[in-house]
Amino acid sequence: AGPVLAHHGWAWTEDDPFELSGTIEDLYIGNPHVTMKVRAGDGVWDVDLAPLAPTTRAGFVEGSARIGDAVTCVGFRSRDHAERHMKAARIVVNGNTYDVYPNRVPGA
Numbered sequence: 001a002g003p004v005l006a007h008h009g010w011a012w013t014e015d016d017p018f019e020l021s022g023t024i025e026d027l028y029i030g031n032p033h034v035t036m037k038v039r040a041g042d043g044v045w046d047v048d049l050a051p052l053a054p055t056t057r058a059g060f061v062e063g064s065a066r067i068g069d070a071v072t073c074v075g076f077r078s079r080d081h082a083e084r085h086m087k088a089a090r091i092v093v094n095g096n097t098y099d100v101y102p103n104r105v106p107g108a
Contacts, residue, residue: 010087010104012078012079012080013075013077013086013087014076014078017106018074018075018077018086019072019074020040020045020047020072020073020086020088021072022038022039022040022045022070022071023039023068023071024036024037024065024068024069024093025037025038025044025067026067027067029052029056029062030052031052032051033048033049033051033052034049034050034051034052034055034060035047038073045084045085046083046085046086047073047075047088047091048085048086049087049091050101054100055098055100058098058099058100059096059098060091060098060100064096064098065093065094069093071091071093072093073088074089074106075088075089075101075106076089076104087101088101089101089105089106
């Protein structure tokens with residue numbers, strides 16, 4: 001597994017919340033951002049989480065998820081709908097919820 005090139009900031013994302021459910025195909029827990037690839041019904045999505053420190057503070061660490069696990073990502077998708085790319089504020093995997101950007105979780 002390797003890192004996905006991450007967009008920094010939030011300007012590239014839509015303002016309306018977005019939810020994506022699927023299966024983890026790849027997972028990178030490291031700097032500069034934790035990232036995953038999620039296979040959903042319409043293809044494989046690149047999902048950016050927070051930088052390593054806030055993500056691990058939220059409890060999402062090595063072993064929290066594995067390739068093949070079902071995941072739900074809540075956050076904001078790319079304004080460019082040609083991209084399957086989103087920035088997740090919350091992920092839910094293996095019955096656990098991780099708010100990696102707690103101040104950005106829709107409806108929280």
